[in-house]
């Protein structure tokens with residue numbers, strides 16, 4: 001058989017064997033909590049590829065999602081990642097199929113005949129071994145490593161056996177035929193022509209079978225995932241009912257300035273809070289078994305249960321605006337919620353730090369980590385270990401059971417799914433800092449025009465006014481002034497609504513005397529220290545986006 005034909009059959013067989021393998025792995029993950037290799041491989045690559053490749057990929061992805069207006073940046077990005085992961089795995093499987101077909105062609109047929117499926121099984125396991133090890137290393141699965149490992153060895157072995165079966169069937173051919181293209185010139189009824197037909201029929205049969213298996217397997221898996229989500233949703237509803245949150249309870253309920261109609265909600269609904277993780281899937285931690293361990297330079301290593309943190313420390317409520325350093329100017333990777341937690345100052349006092357301690361390293365269950373200077377913690381009582389958002393336990397995707405809050409810093413400095421705190425006598429670069437992002441990651445001062453509400457004009461003193469509004473945020477520094485410029489006019493001051501807290505965004509509003517035509521509206525903010533936001537257009541990497549936000553409107 002020609003090399004090209006061999007490769008073609010190898011590729012086809014790779015697809016036909018790898019698609020059902022993916023479905024099977026997915027089904028086993030959803031029903032038994034066994035490893036899903038495609039996502040593990042993707043997460044592992046994201047973790048181990050050089051930082052600048054990752055940064056470029058993220059920036060490109062965020063950019064494309066925004067340009068094409070594909071919806072919420074965070075969930076769309078996750079979907080894109082999932083598709084990339086599946087495509088990559090399929091690509092690997094296809095490569096494996098092609099390699100196996102070349103091997104099978106090179107092997108003397110005597111060996112093939114003698115060994116049953118052993119060549120294929122060995123090939124499958126050897127080819128899959130790096131992936132099996134990566135999956136086991138992820139360590140996020142319920143069954144033990146032994147069970148997970150055995151399961152993966154069996155499935156990859158079966159995949160290889162499937163390839164061998166196909167190779168034997170497809171490569172069986174009369175010795176005389178050298179060129180598959182010659183086949184068309186053969187008279188009907190010749191053995192070669194019959195074989196072409198039977199190969200095609202064979203591929204169609206196998207294709208039909210694996211497609212059916214794949215669709216049914218993936219369908220059942222998806223249904224199980226859906227049931228899980230339903231159950232979790234009910235759990236959230238129950239928690240929420242118990243928390244009895246009233247919108248009117250917000251601390252600025254009687255603020256004077258009303259948001260311009262169409263401004264984003266001042267308090268982000270929990271389900272709309274943006275989400276950014278290094279992994280394709282959130283860690284799912286069992287809160288009863290979970291412990292926070294303090295070790296390193298402490299008098300004695302200590303452990304806290306969730307109940308310890310909730311009951312032994314006065315709960316602190318704080319309204320928090322979190323933002324991702326990857327958020328472009330006017331992007332949607334920023335949200336505001338009420339967080340509840342325990343003061344880290346108090347917890348550290350109980351942990352009994354040694355004199356030489358200068359930093360703590362906070363590690364998350366997903367392999368994420370960051371270092372915080374003790375000086376910073378000593379200087380800011382607002383830094384807390386948070387366990388509630390919106391009055392209910394953190395959702396899995398937002399870091400259940402514990403995450404840290406550090407005012408004034410981008411999200412990349414604030415680990416979720418905290419499992420361990422190590423006290424150290426030196427600084428260390430955190431997960432994203434190692435990959436080139438800003439070491440301090442202090443939130444930049446930003447301001448955004450959410451709306452030019454030309455359909456909600458108001459009449460005042462015989463004038464028609466168009467409410468314009470949006471948000472401004474400067475970490476924990478507060479906002480002292482927001483100004484608007486229309487076209488090339490002068491900067492005029494907007495009204496500021498009293499914020500939810502010193503660290504949240506501030507809603508601003510400007511009622512603009514309507515003037516027909518096409519206009520450019522530009523906004524800028526000054527922080528609480530009197531420093532105006534930077535006008536320099538700067539991308540998100542490495543220190544967060546800056547620059548004024550403008551909108552064009554024809555009225």
Ligand SMILES: Nc1nc2c(c(=O)[nH]1)N[C@H]1C(S)=C(S)[C@@H](COP(=O)(O)O)O[C@H]1N2
Nearest residue numbers: 274275276277278324364368411414415416
């Ligand atoms: N353990 C862990 N913590 C993490 C991350 C992560 O990937 N893993 N991402 C960080 C980043 S970059 C941001 S912007 C915030 C986002 O928090 P959210 O997803 O709850 O909005 O979490 C931070 N903490």
Ligand SMILES: [Mo]
Nearest residue numbers: 324325411412
């Ligand atoms: Mo982030």
